Amino acid sequence: MSEAERNWQQVARDMRAIVDARCVIDDRETLSPYECDGLSVYREMPRLVVIPDSVDEVRAVMAYCCRSQVPVVVRGAGTSLSAGAMPHADGIVLSMAKFTRIIEIDPASRLARVECGVRNLAISEAAAPHGLYYAPDPSSQIACTIGGNVAENSGGVHCLKYGLTVHNVLQATLVTVEGERLTVGSEGLDSCGMDLMALLTGSEGLLGVVTDVTVKLLPRPQVARVVLGAFDDVERAGEAVSGVIGAGIIPAGLEMMDHLAIVAAEDYVQAGYPLEAQALLLCELDGSEAEVEESTRRVADLLRAHGATAVRVSQTDAERELLWKGRKSAFPAIGRISPDYYCMDGTIPRHQLAVVLREMQRMSEQFGLRVANVFHAGDGNLHPLILFDESVPGELERAEAFGAAILELCVRVGGCITGEHGVGMEKIRQVPLQFSEAELTQLGLIKLAFDGGELLNPGKGIPILRRCQEYRSLDLRAASRVAIS
């Protein structure tokens, strides 16, 4: 149905018959906060925002949208950095903001079952009285929700040791595009058969609506300490990272910042970073007292052996938190020195770090824009921040072109276009850099297996090639012939 034909007033009335009438938003002023997510350069006004309060309501909304072919964009806290929650011009936003109940915490089995709208940090807060926490800690953890974390397979600064979302979720309740309820995974560590929970994790809201998630909880480490290493050369810092990993130490986190990021962060939070350093490493070690003491000593020695100009070990938890605060505030810190910034998210094999940073410096001069780098060095995930000013004509376009060039570079050295922020709307044009036509077709067919009408988060994540629908209808016809014979 085309946009012109659809009677949105009727859709709104129908939605008000399903959910509380006040939970259907259709006036322009109240709709406007929904027009973008954390990547605000991508904007679109939705026709309606619908805020259900129960799984049954979600099922009824989905069944209606499926029947009437209404595109649906599911939204959690709207912290996506890839325009994954940007509305569809001819669709509804399904806000899961009311799904905030913590259903169960089972400390003995170390798991929690929570509704999809529960904030990442709120899970750890609820588990804290039991000495447990939820490990993945994206920088947006104060605000981002577990449903969004599942959609994006979110990481954080501790995933080198504790894994991404996919390693820390057990089960999810999914409402399909037809409005059916489906349990994926189980409360055990393994489920029988193919791993649908892994397929769902990182699927960017393209396969179904997650309404609750069962996550693993981990015991809080007894002790954690951070080793800070300053380097006068980025390349040497990169080699030190390989040195630590190669020595058989798996740090809880291993992060790098370049000069511009160090200066901006220090100016913002006064973490005590050495301002003259060209690169800074933060290496967190956790475990028992004996373990941490031993591994801290080894890491400090390794950093010195790799040419660190200064090495500091946090002596108190307050000092450790301050050292992390600088890193975690790097984005807003950059926001203070530039009117706008554009955050990229490529991943590269660690040994290519020096090559990539050098090339990025060259591109920075070519595009005439500054770039600051914060880097999950342990797992090869780069976050270059391109500094620009949207009010200067042409700068946004230049920043986007610079960003695209960085992603191409990441793929060229054996990496990928997104490590944890997702493709969303933002990187959809770069997806073919990483996949052949046959691979894109296979990904498209997975999407159609769940959502044949392409109603869930359309236009994002995976470009659906035309041959996917052709294959699908051929296959379905062949299958029905078999069934009839």
Add this chain to the structure above:
Amino acid sequence: MADRGKELVERVRAAIASNTPLRIVGNDSKAFMGRCAAGEVLCTAEHTGLIEYEPSELVVAARCGTTLADLNEQLKAHGQCLGCEPPEFGGATVGGTLASNQSGPARPWLGSIRDHVLGVRLVNGRGEQLHFGGRVMKNVAGYDVSRLQAGAMGTLGLITEVTLRVFPRPERRATAILEMDAIEALRIMSEESRQGGPLSGACWVGGRLYLRYSGLDAAVGDRLRQRGGELLQGDAEFWSSLREQRLDFFSGDGPLWRIAGRPAAAHDGDGPWLLDWGGAQRWLRDAREWSQLIPVAEGMGGQLGLYRGGDRNGEVLHPRTPAQQGVHRALKQAFDPQRIFNPGRLYSWM
């Protein structure tokens, strides 16, 4: 080592052209798993060798027919290992290990192979060679097709290459044994797991609890002292016998049931039981029926499987709801529209 990739792809294309179902095997070490399935044998055992191994990147890529024994040996030479300790079952290959989502006693702490797979090469049911994932730890572009293969028993395609994350070998491993009943063992295992630290194995069998610690020498020593109990000499033998199912508990031909559920779920008294993974994986030798054991598994928040023995022509995995069956069938259709790969191996209806 040999690259038989081309031949394998040609075999798949020929099977598609003639509509011939294939039964994929490596060294057929897991013939006992899954359902009996007909089909022309497609053997991957000669497609072997490491394609890439970068110890400092903690990444290895191997052809599907590479045996775990070979892989483990090469990793060991660099002080590394597969964190998830998958069983070798006499010739197990990398491809089969992923297809059946194997892991060992360290599963709750170090994951299964699905947690460590970074990328796969796959031939789908259209005869296309596809590559998903890569060699980096974090990669969220596209769906996670690599992990979807874990547990699919080769029903979605022929896995020809697997890229895995590897781990440094721990400095020390040691095991304490304590005599106790199953209920007390579940309590202690839960308490141990909640402490964190170097726990890497927790198994109760035959009235004894085995607790293994791995890591830095100092950390392992500390925990052993705290826990007390008797130190098990030559403990590696116990854990490999557990992993390879060579313990007395596993002998005989009776049905071997497996329940994976909440680790601290209450104990079902009617055994014999072996509790592994700190209680999260429970093995049962029993002649009870599906209908009697499904409620036991569901009471533990988990799922039941008939791992070994019993009727392999019937279903061997926990029943699926109609909605779940629909999703499985649709995915099968998306990868393998002619149902060439291992039809019926996972479920009778797929």
